[in-house]
Amino acid sequence: SRTIRLAVIPGDGIGQEVVAEGLKVLGAALPADIKLETTEYDLGARLYHRTGETLPDSVLEELKGADAILLGAIGDPSVPSGVLERGLLLKLRFAFDHHINLRPGKLFPGVKSPLAGTEIDSASPTRRQIDFVVVREGTEGPYVGNGGTLRTGTEHEVATEVSLNTAYGIERVVRDAYRRASARPRKKLTLVHKNNVLVHAGRLWTRIFEQVGREFPEVTTDYLHVDAATIFFVTQPERFDVIVTDNLFGDILTDLAAAVTGGIGLAASGNINPSGEFPSMFEPVHGSAPDIAGQGKADPTATVLSVAMLLEHLGFTAEAAQVEAAVAADLTERSGARSTSQVGDALAARVSG
Amino acid sequence: SRTIRLAVIPGDGIGQEVVAEGLKVLGAALPADIKLETTEYDLGARLYHRTGETLPDSVLEELKGADAILLGAIGDPSVPSGVLERGLLLKLRFAFDHHINLRPGKLFPGVKSPLAGTEIDSASPTRRQIDFVVVREGTEGPYVGNGGTLRTGTEHEVATEVSLNTAYGIERVVRDAYRRASARPRKKLTLVHKNNVLVHAGRLWTRIFEQVGREFPEVTTDYLHVDAATIFFVTQPERFDVIVTDNLFGDILTDLAAAVTGGIGLAASGNINPSGEFPSMFEPVHGSAPDIAGQGKADPTATVLSVAMLLEHLGFTAEAAQVEAAVAADLTERSGARSTSQVGDALAARVSG
Ligand SMILES: CC(C)[C@H](C(=O)O)[C@@H](O)C(=O)O
Numbered sequence A, B: 001s002r003t004i005r006l007a008v009i010p011g012d013g014i015g016q017e018v019v020a021e022g023l024k025v026l027g028a029a030l031p032a033d034i035k036l037e038t039t040e041y042d043l044g045a046r047l048y049h050r051t052g053e054t055l056p057d058s059v060l061e062e063l064k065g066a067d068a069i070l071l072g073a074i075g076d077p078s079v080p081s082g083v084l085e086r087g088l089l090l091k092l093r094f095a096f097d098h099h100i101n102l103r104p105g106k107l108f109p110g111v112k113s114p115l116a117g118t119e120i121d122s123a124s125p126t127r128r129q130i131d132f133v134v135v136r137e138g139t140e141g142p143y144v145g146n147g148g149t150l151r152t153g154t155e156h157e158v159a160t161e162v163s164l165n166t167a168y169g170i171e172r173v174v175r176d177a178y179r180r181a182s183a184r185p186r187k188k189l190t191l192v193h194k195n196n197v198l199v200h201a202g203r204l205w206t207r208i209f210e211q212v213g214r215e216f217p218e219v220t221t222d223y224l225h226v227d228a229a230t231i232f233f234v235t236q237p238e239r240f241d242v243i244v245t246d247n248l249f250g251d252i253l254t255d256l257a258a259a260v261t262g263g264i265g266l267a268a269s270g271n272i273n274p275s276g277e278f279p280s281m282f283e284p285v286h287g288s289a290p291d292i293a294g295q296g297k298a299d300p301t302a303t304v305l306s307v308a309m310l311l312e313h314l315g316f317t318a319e320a321a322q323v324e325a326a327v328a329a330d331l332t333e334r335s336g337a338r339s340t341s342q343v344g345d346a347l348a349a350r351v352s353g
């Protein structure tokens, strides 16, 4: 019987609450002969205030032995902006070479979108089908932390941020995106960049996108500038199938994608290292929401959908589908306010049932 | 009697058509004792194909003598991406130090937004009021063109893009945004950045935002990460009053703003140099739309609203308000398809009438 070693990083704010429900559903979904061994790591604002550390070397070392990581949320108003984000979340993504940041944008039946014409209406065949996935590059671009300041704190300060882009880094994420597009019914891949302004990085992305595309003649491709892409996200989201884009554009587009598909409470993500050399990490797209933390108000669905991605990644394809089906069913029948654990219980029951 | 020297750059695609209507309305709006002297410059794809030039030095020199510039749209599929954008449009913005890139996001009565709950419904008092303005920095950030490639064209290529940010550059746009916020009824200013990831530029923006804010105690402020801002643009656009942000984030947010306020056919912009040292430039946010060029299908309203901004900039405040009122009235009564020139005629008639 196989054992899964799962590292759990609940993090800050609502992280604790949503991760607890994710684990509940994971336990219910795994086949009986699979042993789940979880190790919890208390990282985030508390550790930072206690020790000044964000990710101790020893913890990073230990995490390498995990099969996967489940993360809740990182960030707290008591910590200066960027400290936990760069020192913990991005450090993990970079240290474990999570170059595929996978973020589905799917409007489940029964879910209300802020867009007109997307209402629940099983009778109407015109209901919009939003079902795409963003393949966001996770280890390059403006996220590398390369930059600095001169004459810091004065009226003559200059601050730079350098976006680093390599053929190697772009090629692997673009190839991954083509593979995903090729495996989907519509077989469509859209490159999003801003190659009319960021011409150096833009030309490189465009060249590699075209080059790799020759290996996938079955995939239809197009290109959109990031600004134009935001327009289509609200006017015609059904046009998208697979989108591949850089780290920063992917960050922006996936929050917008979450908004148009029913909100950040439902948006899942996987930080994937396909080689398996290091553990992949699954996390809801939402943040730590300190304003509602500890009140049992947070929707754990995004975490549960991230657990489905985790299952898929570990090879439990049927179980992943089961979790997604449980969420889909739950969303159709939702009514009235439920607490975080009530939603988790309902989903776990559906999965076991 | 005063003479206004207006430089006109129709540019590519639908640029010609929309600029013609903009000029029609400008002529109708200007007081009888004002002489309008227009000089048209044939810049864009045609010139580039003929001579390889995007903005000849002699033209740049001549443009300096104009009181303002009206620009249609730049860009054509026959020209490699970036050539006209960087060589003409951005060159003008940088050469004339257009550091205030002003872009209103206003939902006019009668205009359909893709967002639910924004429909035409004069009877319902719950109709959402979207009326904000984005003050986008126009001369710094990732737009400076600072970057390059190494091992170009090989599998070992590295491409960089450097975002340059100066205290001087940020301070002037932030101060402008505070002034605008202070002059509006709600007096609210939101800084949008990504200071949890782009920490060097982010800290500088945040420091200056707070520093300048001390001079404007009457202005309420808040901060949003750019990804979170896109969510609010679709779920709660009425929360925004004035937004100040960097060049790239401003580019992205203003296309999204256009989408939620009825589309890019209505979005106006001003590239402003408040010192008056160089002429300011007014242009619709939309592109050259080569797919519909020459068919009389383009909506000239965005250009006409840009003309209103131009009038305001030149001190014709009453005339600017008149043009905006004409657009507002026209939008309420619109029905059926009209050609580009029919819309222009209708607006000019309202303005003269
Ligand atoms: C918290 C932040 C560093 C992070 C990012 O920018 O990637 C978040 O917005 C996300 O999308 O996962």
Ligand SMILES: CC(C)[C@H](C(=O)O)[C@@H](O)C(=O)O
Residues within 6 Å of the ligand: A196, A197, A227, B085, B086, B089, B090, B251, B285
């Ligand atoms: C055409 C392009 C260079 C330009 C920009 O990125 O600024 C456009 O998108 C805009 O918003 O005016």
